Amino acid sequence: MRTILIAAVATLPLLTGGCLAKTAVDVVTLPVKATGKAVDWTTTSQSEADRNYGRKMRKQEAREGRERKKAAERCKKDPSQCGQYDGYRAGDPGARD
Template structure:
């Protein structure tokens, strides 16, 4: 009986296909993977920062374009009140009140 038990215990790693070893490795590396995921979520990569900046600038340029178009229409209607454009400019900081 003891020989059968020893043989079964010796054959167990072969029969499980290394899943016990893989589970042990997964348990050991889990804290490292979790920490790296948290760091990844909490920081912004350079490519993400560039993408966000590009989106912000496109929105600002669209706003400037709309405001310049409105100013040009007002100038067309009343040329005597027309002067150089002094409205919103993309890239300039917002005026503080």
């Protein structure tokens, strides 16, 4: 019985050695990983920027389409008031959303 206890105590450091080393590595690398994650949260990647820009342009184009349709309907009702379309234009830097 005593021999089994001594053998178990002797092998305990061998069994936990890998766990202790991995824990030490995790503790050391944690600040680096946390900083990297914080940077990812605060910055916008190029693909995110492209996706957001595309969404914005589709909304603007839909708005321009609605306004052009309304202008065409007004023109049908009263052709004497028709002229060149001067309403909202998608992608126009002077236009406000």
